[in-house]
Amino acid sequence: MATKTTPQxxxxxxxxxxxxxxxxxxxxTVAPPKGRVRLPELAIGLFVMVTFAxxxxxxxxxxxxxxxxxxxxxxxxxxxxxxAADVRVVYVASDDVLATLGEGQMSQVVGRVALVDLPAGTxxxxxxxxxxxxxxxxxxxxxxxxxxxxxxxxxxxxxxxxNVVRSADDAAGGEGxxxxxxxxxxxxxxxxxSDRKLVSVMTSEADAEAVASVAxxxxxxxxxxxx
Numbered sequence: 029m030a031t032k033t034t035p036q037x038x039x040x041x042x043x044x045x046x047x048x049x050x051x052x053x054x055x056x057t058v059a060p061p062k063g064r065v066r067l068p069e070l071a072i073g074l075f076v077m078v079t080f081a082x083x084x085x086x087x088x089x090x091x092x093x094x095x096x097x098x099x100x101x102x103x104x105x106x107x108x109x110x111x112a113a114d115v116r117v118v119y120v121a122s123d124d125v126l127a128t129l130g131e132g133q134m135s136q137v138v139g140r141v142a143l144v145d146l147p148a149g150t151x152x153x154x155x156x157x158x159x160x161x162x163x164x165x166x167x168x169x170x171x172x173x174x175x176x177x178x179x180x181x182x183x184x185x186x187x188x189x190x191n192v193v194r195s196a197d198d199a200a201g202g203e204g205x206x207x208x209x210x211x212x213x214x215x216x217x218x219x220x221x222s223d224r225k226l227v228s229v230m231t232s233e234a235d236a237e238a239v240a241s242v243a244x245x246x247x248x249x250x251x252x253x254x255x
Contacts, residue, residue: 094119097128097151098137104146107185107217109160112138120151127153141186158187161215161230168236169215169228172243172250176223180252184227188214191251192229192239208242209235211253 101116115138117131128151129136140157150156163169172178172192184190192209212231220226227250229239242248 094121096131098131098134099152100146100148100150103148104142106142106145106183107187108142110137110140110142110157114138115152118151129153143185143187161186161213163215163230166233167230168233169230170236170239170243171226171228172239172248173220174225174227174248174250175246178248179225179227179250182252184214184217184225184250184252186214186216189253189255190214190229191253192231192235193249193251194242194245195247195249205249208238208248212239 096117097120098115099118100114102114104110104114112134115134120128136154137152137157139160141160143156143158146152146156189211190213191207192212194206194208196205209229209231212229212235215228215230217228218226229250230236231239239248
């Protein structure tokens with residue numbers, strides 16, 4: 029009697045052969061999706077960082093004592109008289125090495141003359157301003173209309189000290205230059221056409237008369253000297 033053998037199913041986990049004799053389809057492994065950036069959490073973290081940074085800056089500023097100081101509010105040119113509208117109050121570190129003028133010292137600035145060009149924002153110190161020139165008893169003021177070359181190329185401003193020199197071509201006797209007035213103070217400067225300048229100088233009454241007597245000769249020169 030013939031014995032019938034029943035094939036056993038394989039308990040393996042390998043792929044089953046297909047009916048056409050080829051191997052079964054391979055299983056595809058799909059990687060889990062990567063974690064997405066959560067925008068709300070990122071925004072909160074950024075906000076916290078900015079808040080802490082701003083707090084640190086404010087704390088540092090509050091820990092530094094500040095004092096009021098006078099600063100130039102609008103550009104002031106050399107030789108101009110400073111007005112109240114040209115000055116404002118700012119706050120600077122109290123340990124600033126500059127000898128700044130405080131809010132209560134406005135009178136030491138307004139009405140005085142700028143010794144140099146003062147751009148807006150410049151902290152005012154005593155060395156930047158000087159008293160306006162005033163005519164005293166025994167003084168005289170003479171006006172000179174000068175061409176380029178008869179005054180310093182750097183220009184002149186009220187308060188400058190100059191020597192008034194008569195050139196050799198017109199000097200008495202024709203022997204060298206002669207100084208008519210020494211340490212004369214520039215009283216006012218006015219720009220004219222073609223770079224000419226009208227300069228008023230203040231000196232003693234006698235010297236002022238001597239300057240005025242030859243002012244129209246065209247032979248006068250101004251020499252800028254140190255105070």
